[in-house]
Amino acid sequence: MKNVELWLPQQTPTERVTLRADGEVLAPLPDGRRHWVHHGSSISHCLEADGPTGTWPVVAASLGEVEVINLSQAGRQAGRQAGRQAGRQAGNDMLDPHVARTIRDMPADLISLKVGINIVALATFRLRTFGPAVHGFLDTVRDGHPDTPLLLMSPVSCPALDVTPGPTTMGPDGKITALGDPADVARGALSLNVVRDELARIVAARRARDSHLHYLDGRDLLGPHEAHDLADGLHPTAAAYRRMGKRFAAHAFADDGPFR
Template sequence: MTTWHEVEPAGGPVEIRGALDLERTLAGVLPRRLPAWTRAQYPGPFLDAVTMTPSGVRLAFRTAATAVELRLLTTVSPTPDDTRRPDPGTVDLVVDGELTGSAAAPAGNVLWPDGELEAGEPGTVRFDGLASGAKDVELWLPQDTPCELVALRADAPITAPGPHGRRRWTHYGSSISQGPGADRPTGTWPAVAARAAGVELLNLSLAGNAVLDPFVARTIRDTPADLISVKIGINVVNTATFRRRSFAPAVHGFLDTVRDGHPEVPLLVVSPVSCLAVEHHPGPTGAGPDGTLVALGDPDDVAAGALTLTVIREELAALVRDRAADDPHLHHLDGRALLGPHDTAHLPDGLHPDAVAQHRMGRRFTAEVFARPGPFAGRD
């Protein structure tokens, strides 16, 4: 008869990586990717919901178990034009650094566009057939589905993971980096790059909300990191957040705040990847009749200060060049090196990379940034 060893997913031996807040709920623990103090400064419920999506969040522990079960309650949110229950995604199993399994996350709550919550029940994800002997285990949560963690159990004792000794990488970006189009939680491009480079990822990418909010800059400033990257641009155009006059000062302010806490950490500014709709047309943006991205701004307004991706790339390149004269640890990467105009067939809605493109971006980032002579290359 199997003897099960059960622990709470937080407050015990399990380490929850990639989250900066653990909210206690009726069901269990809800990981959030921004700290609790930031909530008072959110502009609305959309950002609050985005912080609950656990892109890059994983449970880490050590065990000799051959079977592991995670009990969790998922919450999916259909889009306004979709009456179907979305797929909650998968949980990935990583053992001693190797991806060894994936299982469908259970159906739970449904939050409908009109605000009605269709309550569900927690379900269980089970992984069998793990190799015997002590090992470090990570369970990566679905990157686009909030998950309340109820319990973790295994057929052997669960203990705290050992120190990993890996460099800590904090990345800030938009939905492109949060990864809704990825095929699995370890398939977002930051996760692909982090695993290939052997670093610990904190993914602070915020779908629709990467607009240089000061509370995010302060979060990065106050969070231990060995490597930092900030990918800036697409949401600035999507929401028409800035004009040319205000954009560069906002970037300076964001970087200044980050530098207050990390004066010598390698800091990489990444400009936008290709997005045909807004390369030369300003935002805001919307969805066209076929659901693909369309620019709603007036191209004639660019001369008066409206922003396009082309303008943003020019501004970021100049800004980093000027700052780097006094900051040798500041670097720039043109985002088209990760996803260029020849890759746009892998943007099903004209904006979000599909699974193929997510993996491609991760590999290219690894080659451009983590490999020598890239800015994040390890030291001998």
Template sequence: MAMRAVPLTGGPVELRGALDIEITSAGVMPRRLPAWTKEQYQDASVYGVTVMPSGVRLVFRTDARELEFEVLTSTGQLDSDPHPRPTGMMELLVNGALAGRRQAPVGNVLRMAGRGDVQRVIPGEPGIVRFVGLPAGMKQIELWLPQQTPTELVAVRADGDVLPPLPDSRRRWVHHGSSISQCTEADGPTGTWPVVAAALGGVEVVNLSQAGNALLDPYVARTIRDLPADLISLKVGINIVALTAFRLRTFGPAVHGFLDTIRDGHPDTPLLLLSPVSCPALEETPGPTTMGPHGKIAAVGDPADVATGALSLAVVRAELERIVTIRQKRDPHLHYLDGRDLLGLDEVDDLTDGLHPSAAAYRRMGRRFATHAFTEGGPFR
């Protein structure tokens, strides 16, 4: 049977894990925050990470034996590096099982003088990713997009009939965190720790993590407040310390306000507050951070400033645990997890740059989270 185009909008294909789509000159760009939040971004990097589709997948049913996806990626390239950054993997699941992986094609290249500082765009062309030899018969398809690379969907083609997917009857888990929850370094979109944990826990995950931008922004709290959610988790602290975004006096009220907003929409939903995983540079020393020798993150704050309100990871963990303990008296569905239970100081060799876990460590974190959260006695049981 000849390949036939499938509508990207208004047809049988669902885009799950995204809260909005942006119509571009090339096609459709999924976004992980709703459109109304865009005018409130203080920094251009927020938009950049919002269109990195961590946890975003196309879902439909088909009896096709061959599928074709045309996409236009946008990947960064430092002026000091002769090659663009890796675009990541596109992974195809058939009836819930991994059936194929393909490298996402290089499209637009964003030339940068420094981290996140785009100097110019080198336009590229869409590329095509094919999956052939699929099982016969009607099946549920999920195409997971690369978690680290903005990806515009240009076309979907199939050599068979395409129908809307079966409804997802699993509980919905909404998670928000930093780059350590967006998981750029994972070996693929189903290797991020939230996706690993969700698969083990039998739930659907919506990952609202914002690399470098988990700063208790009110528009994120309002987004979570208004979303359907059966389970909620927040991983708080690493970006706040690294960017010196708060001091102790302002950090506590900001956490309370973020939680209060979410509780306006989800008064009884299980809510798990996670503190940062281990990061040697920031455990006792405040930010800001810089790239130190050998490509490792280094903190340039003064440890003596902690006594007057500067934040280290140790201070953040103690404050988050204190806040949860206080609020639990009237909010029994609020829980706390020390991030070091997911990745401890004895595992810092798994931090590729002193901050971000390796692909193997992300999978281990997902298994540990699932064991803590989803088993008998856990907050998401």
């Protein structure tokens, strides 16, 4: 007897047509692994990874000996239009209420949320509206998981947006460029640094009544000194994703870590 896991490719839509085996197939027995539910952007979906087991959440889950359920969804549109590769759709990590309700209703022993990059890149929130949206998302998740370890993560480094607000466009060199004005930050525009500060503030305020809530600065997974690993100025390379997974596991699953 052995357990068999089927890993579908993470960079393309997949339809299972049939599944055959040359012996009896039984439902797997419980293996004792904790269930980790993660939600994030394309940088957690990891289209650029070298395979489904090379995404940073899966690398981290393997090292932490947990089962990850990755609810991240990239914004890249698959397929071709008029013989050309289709462009990018809007980002999907937007603190959507239906995502919070989905996580609320799922079995989960561990939860992590990576928030901010799509919100800044599309300039969808101002500082006034971002904080309440984060609180509302966390409140909904906590309705179903009041005591589950929950790690709130800010974006990894993205030099184009660390200081300058969005929206963004892709430059002629194929790299992301911010179109916002850094001076607008004082009037409520969001840069990644503003988002990091606000997420840290929110976690610090909520921990007075929620000791299972934790914060991780995304630059601890991929910092500004590793900008060369962002081929388009935004998305990490396959090697960088694996490095991010190892760093996450070293933090989250350490003896004093949030997922210990």
